[in-house]
Amino acid sequence: MMKLYLDPGHGGSDSGAVGNALKEKDIVLDIAFKIRTILTNNYQNVEVRMSRTSDTSKSLSQRTNEANSWGADYFLSIHCNSFNGSAKGYEDFIHSSLSDTSTTAKYQDIIHTEVIRVNQLQDRGQKKANFHVLRETAMPALLTENGFIDNSQDAALMRDSSWRQKVAQGHVNGIAKAFNLQRKTTDDSEIVYKIIVGSFKSRENAEKRVDYLRGKGIESFIDIDTVSGETRYRIQAGAFSNRDNAEKRIEEVKKAGIEDAFIVQETNSNDEENSGYAILGPTFISPKHMNQFVKQINTDALELGNYYFSFGEYYGIRGDIAFAQAMHETDFLRFTGVVKAEQNNFCGLGATGPDNPGASFDTPSEGVLAHLQHLFAYASTKPLPDKYPLVDPRFNLVNRGSANTWVALNGKWAVPGDNYGQGILSIYERNIKATMQNLEKVLQDIKS
Structure with a gap:
């Protein structure tokens, strides 16, 4: 059992450094909570x-005495810095009496790296100091200074919960x-290492990053996330079951000139009901x-992609798989069944026969909107967001x-529909394959 004593600096009447309407004690406590959550989970x-x-x-002596009495294996103290408003970046410290070949120094090398x-901060280096928490601890100890709170650029990052999550993940890594x-695993799960190469508030900026990476021969896509009610466009450049392969991709990305790449570790379940193919x-x-x-x-098909993308984004639904469902229902918009093209009913709502x-x-547009609203009814118990009117006539019957x-739509959307969902996913996977082939052709054209 590895025992970590985690010390978010300051607290109570001691606010620590202040600047840009932020207090060090608040920032470091949140980072520490995130570290604890990632580690224990x-x-x-x-x-x-x-x-x-x-x-x-809590006094410095109380902190070190508690860690020593508990028999901690490692002491990690989380802080933010301040100076004159112009200094910025990340640095960490071990005690000044220790050699560069000590165990503590080796731990510092790994954690600093x-x-x-992941932290998007200037690297101010690995340092040594005679701080109390480094001197009075009986175990290896490290103090990290995660940016300058009185610097406007560093402070802007500190305000962002997703940035604090990255910093926590870096410490945990x-x-x-x-x-x-060793990571927790179960028989029905596997570890996936996702390569994240940027997070943007602007979709345009995210698309520029994707275009740049693809121009360097690195395939990537935009993953939309919501952080504290704010939409973020996160760029993913691969997912690997092997950590070494993920590390190699990180190096490729850095050689391409992207320095803010990092690895996110996730556990994917193989259980069909909890697979990656969620609605x-x-x-x-x-x-x-x-x-x-x-x-x-x-060749005569309507161009519905923008509707499925934009409404999918708004309702938080996989618009690309909903598009595949529409292809499944309409025979690729040829409407060879009972529903006709003029109905604009792309998912067969209410259709039971001739x-x-x-x-x-x-x-x-209205037909696609109804489709996405009907999917929302099946997939969520939350109230329907109100930006658009309810046009799905069967929403309240779900x-x-x-x-x-x-x-899970088998036997619900289509009856009996034993393989209804599988049919949709088969079309989606064909779309993925076709997309990758088109992108590979574009990349070959760029390289030539």
């Missing part, structure tokens, strides 16, 4: 004790490497590639939240 044989878990005062990989911690989630395929895909089969072809909608995945 994802790693075996690790125990974390925090010097404080609220805004309370991992934190700098370093600790896991230093102490050879709720980000849309990966662009409107252009959705339209290209259907036109390869039906005598009842189902609902009709005034425009293609047992809310009764289908979280596409396969």
Whole structure:
């Protein structure tokens, strides 16, 4: 059992450094909580004790005495810096009496490397000092200074919860490497290492990053996330089951000139009901590639990709898989069944046979909107967001939240429909394959 004593600096009457309407004690407590959560949720044989878990005062002696009495294996103190408003960046400290070949110094080397990989801060280096928490601890100890709170650029990052999560993940990655911690796994799950190469508030900036990476021969896509109610566009450049392969991709990305790349470790379940094919989630395929895909089969097809992308993004639904469902229902917009093209009913809402072809909608946009609203009814129990009017005539007939995945629509959306969801996913996977082939051709053209 590895025992980590985690020390968010300051607290209570001691606010620590202040600047840009921020207090050090608040920032470091949040980072420490995130470190504890990641470690205890994802790693075996690790125990974390925090010097404080609220805004309370605690002396330096109380902190070191508690860690020593507990028999901690490592002492990690989390801080932010301040100076004159112009200084910025990250640095960390071990005690000044220690040699560069000491165990503590080796731990510092590892953790420093991992934190700098993700924190988007200037690297001010690895340092030594005679701080109390480094001097009076009986175990290896490190104090990290995570940016300058009185610097406007560093402070802007500190305000962002997703940045604090990155910083926490960097610390955890370093600790896991230093102490050879093993991740928690179960028989029905596997670890996935996702390569994240930027997070943007602007979709335009995210698309520029994707275009740049693809120009360097590195495939990537935009993953939409919500942080504190704010939409962020996160760029992913691969996912690997092997950590070494993920590290190699990180090096490729850095050689391409992107320094803010980092690895996120996730556990993916193989259980069908909890697989990656959930109804709720980000849309990966662009409107252009959705339209290209259907036109390869039906050259006269309407271009619906933008509707599925934008409404999917708004409702938090996989718009690209909903598009595949529409292709499944309409025979790639050829409308060879009971529903006819003029109905703009792309998902067969209410259609039960020749005598009842189902609902009709005034425009293609309205038909797609009804489709996404109906999926939202199945996948979520939350109230329908109110930016758009409710146009799905069967929304209130759905047992809310009764289908979280596409396969779970079997026997609900289509009856009996034993393989209904599987059919949708098969079309989606064909779209993915076609998209990748198109991108590879573009990359070959760029290289030539």
